[in-house]
Amino acid sequence: MDLSRLQIDRGVGPRRAHRRRLRLAPWLAVAALGTAAWVYRAPLSALAARAGSAPVEVATVVRGELGVVAAASGTAANGYIVAQRRAALSADTPGRIVELNVTEGSVLQKGAVVARLYSEELEAALRGAESELAAAGAAVTASAARVRASERRLAEAEARVAATLAGADEARAALGLAERELARVSALVDTGGVPAERVDQAGATVTQTRARVASAEAGVHSARVAVESARADVEVARADVAQLEARLPVLAAARDLSRATLDKTYVRAPFDGVVVLKDAEVGEVVSPNALGGQSRGSVATMIDPTSLEVQVELPETSLASVVEDRAAWVYLDAFPNERFQGRVLRIWPTANRQKATIEVRVGLEALDPRLRPEMGARVVFPPDTAMDAAPEPTPKLLVPATAIVERGGAQGVFVVAVDTAEFRRVTPGASVGRRRALEVPSEVAEGDRVVSAPTGALADGDKVRVQQP
Secondary structure, eight states, X not given: OOOGXXXXXXXXXXXXXXXXXXXXXXXXXXXXXHHHHHHTHHHHHHHHHHHTSEEEOEEEOEEOOHHHHHGGGSEEEEEEEEXXXXXXXXXXXXXXXXXXXXXXXXXXXXXXXXXXXXXXXXXXXXXXXXXXXXXXXXXXXXXXXXXXXXXXXXXXXXXXXXXHHHHHHHHHHHHHHHHHHHHHHHHHHHHTSSOTHHHHHHHHHHHHHHHHHHHHHHHHHHHHHHHHHHHHHHHHHHHHHHHHHHHHHHHHHHHHHXXXXXXXXXXXXXXXXXXXXXXXXXXXXXXXXXXXXXXXSOSEEEEOGGGEEEEEEEEGGGGGGOOTTOXXXXXXXXXXXXXXXXXXXXXXXXXXXTTTXXXXXXXXXXXXXXXXXXXXXXXXXXXXXXXXXXXOOOOOEEEEGGGOEEEXXXXXXXXXXXXXXXXXXXXXXXXXXXXXXXXSSOSOOTTOEEESSOOTTOOTTOBEEEXXX
């Protein structure tokens, strides 16, 4: 095995090259540093400048909203516009919607049909109940006619009784006359004044008259029986009428029940108002007891726009500043620089222990068509009723209270222009929370950036760099 090839060549050539590289290395390093300085000259200049500037936090000058400015002179709380009269409309019976007449914003009059449910079976039931009631009414009419007919027959029978009684009296009178004639003739026959045939004739007359009397008395009896029969018919007919009339209220109640059941398929507006939410569509099933699943609980939600008021959650610590029927100022988030006059309507008799708040309702002196339920609002409760006529506060510029410092006997703020802090004089006004209002005229404008908390070493014209808080 030849190991000669594994020996290290210790010639002088590589050593000389190594010494040459060592001599060139410093020059190469200097060239690299020069190239880097040329390429990164701008960032390095900025870095050097920033190294000599003071880090500051800034805040933007804003124009204060009326509600924020007014809160400085009274107790304030946030709330929402709510409707005292609000109703989720639903049918009194489960069913499928076949007609829906409203959408969000629909104006309704009391009693207007909002929606209608499927009701063909109930309509048929109502028609059946109405038919039964009509048939019962016709039966009552027929029975009443029978009563009148029976009463006429009774009257006729009573008239016949009177006639037969008169005939019987006449027959009795004739019988008495015939008997007296027979007695007189019989007496004359004994004296020979009349022939004997006259006695036979008078006797026959008496016999005939007695037969007439018997016949007349039989007629009277028959007539009286007819009267009793007619009277019984009248009583039966009257009983039938009474029975049928007694059924009329039952059938009328059944008809009214069918009508009321059918009316439950109509969803109507309970008061004049506006629809604020449509909760269902045609074809959906609604149920007053819906707890989820495939049925809806309501068809639409409506409010009475004349009952809008402000609901405020007032901290317990501010309760002493709020009195019922005292004036309040309402500022809407949608119109922050417009004041609405209000008045405290109600203070809830209980507190919310989790929030440590008490609910207060504030009514608006004049309703505005721009008001919408659930709009955010800020309510300011003035110290006393003397502020009812106080002028609206003018929106003012607001800066952090810590931004106002004194330099050279003058108060001002440091406005950051690019990378320079410029001292500008201001006249501080009322405190609004952690901010101060600036009186006019002022050397700052809305939108300027001011140093939030300048140090005592910061001077006009100093270089600064803005850092995030």
